[in-house]
Amino acid sequence: MKLSIIVPAFNEERTIVALLDAVRAVDLGRLGLEREVVVVSDGSTDATASLARAQPGVAVHELGVNRGKGAAVRHGIRHATGDLILIQDADLEYSVGDYPKLIHPIRRGDVDFTLGCRHVPGQRMRVMDEMRNVARIVNMAHWVFTWFFNVTYRTRLRDPFTMFKVFRTECLEGVTFVSDRFDFDWELTAKLVRLGYRPIEIPVEYDARSFHGGKKVRFFRDPPTWIAACLRFRFCALPRQGDLLAPQSAERRDQIARRRGELVSDRHSDAMEG
Numbered sequence: 001m002k003l004s005i006i007v008p009a010f011n012e013e014r015t016i017v018a019l020l021d022a023v024r025a026v027d028l029g030r031l032g033l034e035r036e037v038v039v040v041s042d043g044s045t046d047a048t049a050s051l052a053r054a055q056p057g058v059a060v061h062e063l064g065v066n067r068g069k070g071a072a073v074r075h076g077i078r079h080a081t082g083d084l085i086l087i088q089d090a091d092l093e094y095s096v097g098d099y100p101k102l103i104h105p106i107r108r109g110d111v112d113f114t115l116g117c118r119h120v121p122g123q124r125m126r127v128m129d130e131m132r133n134v135a136r137i138v139n140m141a142h143w144v145f146t147w148f149f150n151v152t153y154r155t156r157l158r159d160p161f162t163m164f165k166v167f168r169t170e171c172l173e174g175v176t177f178v179s180d181r182f183d184f185d186w187e188l189t190a191k192l193v194r195l196g197y198r199p200i201e202i203p204v205e206y207d208a209r210s211f212h213g214g215k216k217v218r219f220f221r222d223p224p225t226w227i228a229a230c231l232r233f234r235f236c237a238l239p240r241q242g243d244l245l246a247p248q249s250a251e252r253r254d255q256i257a258r259r260r261g262e263l264v265s266d267r268h269s270d271a272m273e274g
């Protein structure tokens with residue numbers, strides 16, 4: 001089995017080398033996994049892409065025009081060849097030491113999809129020493145967004161839009177993704193939930209960087225796209241012909257449907273009609 005680690009990176013020259021070193025140091029052999037690392041930089045104006053290219057065992061995709069994190073991750077997924085996909089930000093907010101915790105439940109076959117949960121009860125998610133009020137507002141907003149997502153999708157998640165997500169590649173088969181910016185994090189969780197995948201949330205370390213520290217999320221630009229994504233993907237049709245992976249064979253579709261527990265009722269209705 002192979003794990004594809006997708007790293008969206010936009011002007012991350014300060015952290016990309018340390019991050020790729022850390023990713024390489026994770027002992028995936030113990031989990032029975034080969035590793036593939038795909039870095040996607042779109043329009044970075046610093047040394048991100050050249051630094052990444054100098055690292056061994058890394059496929060670097062450099063795109064000319066900056067479209068956003070979602071577009072970069074979608075590009076990475078399109079080129080991934082692994083059985084499992086893990087999305088890893090290029091900053092050092094998340095810890096690669098949490099990979100085993102996130103991957104184990106999938107390897108064991110308990111679930112198809114895990115989320116690295118940044119919300120630890122009794123603890124503030126973002127501290128950002130130099131910007132206490134900003135951190136307070138962002139934490140509060142996170143709580144409101146989480147509530148909104150849970151009400152819309154009838155879930156009980158603590159951190160549905162964490163960037164740390166691991167899933168079987170086959171979960172995406174036949175699904176189209178369209179979000180270009182940080183709304184992709186909402187789209188991915190929303191669509192997988194609607195397809196019947198129930199993620200488990202696993203507490204992970206999270207060391208929030210500040211806007212000074214290089215955060216790309218825009219305080220006023222991005223939140224409206226999240227609300228729009230939440231509503232849009234709740235009610236959109238879920239097309240079976242996606243842009244990410246080749247259309248499934250009938251046998252493959254059956255296999256996936258069986259995992260989701262859908263097949264019995266499908267067969268039943270076929271039999272009723274036929």
Ligand SMILES: Nc1nc2c(ncn2[C@@H]2O[C@H](COP(=O)(O)OP(=O)(O)O)[C@@H](O)[C@H]2O)c(=O)[nH]1
Pocket residue numbers: 007008009010011012040041042066067068069072088089090091093163214215216217
């Ligand atoms: N390729 C690419 N990566 C991006 C873009 N915007 C953000 N990222 C990456 O996405 C990850 C998360 O971005 P970040 O600003 O840290 O978001 P935050 O963790 O929510 O604060 C980082 O690795 C960024 O470099 C983009 O436009 N293109």
Ligand SMILES: [Mg+2]
Pocket residue numbers: 089091093209215
């Ligand atoms: Mg970040």
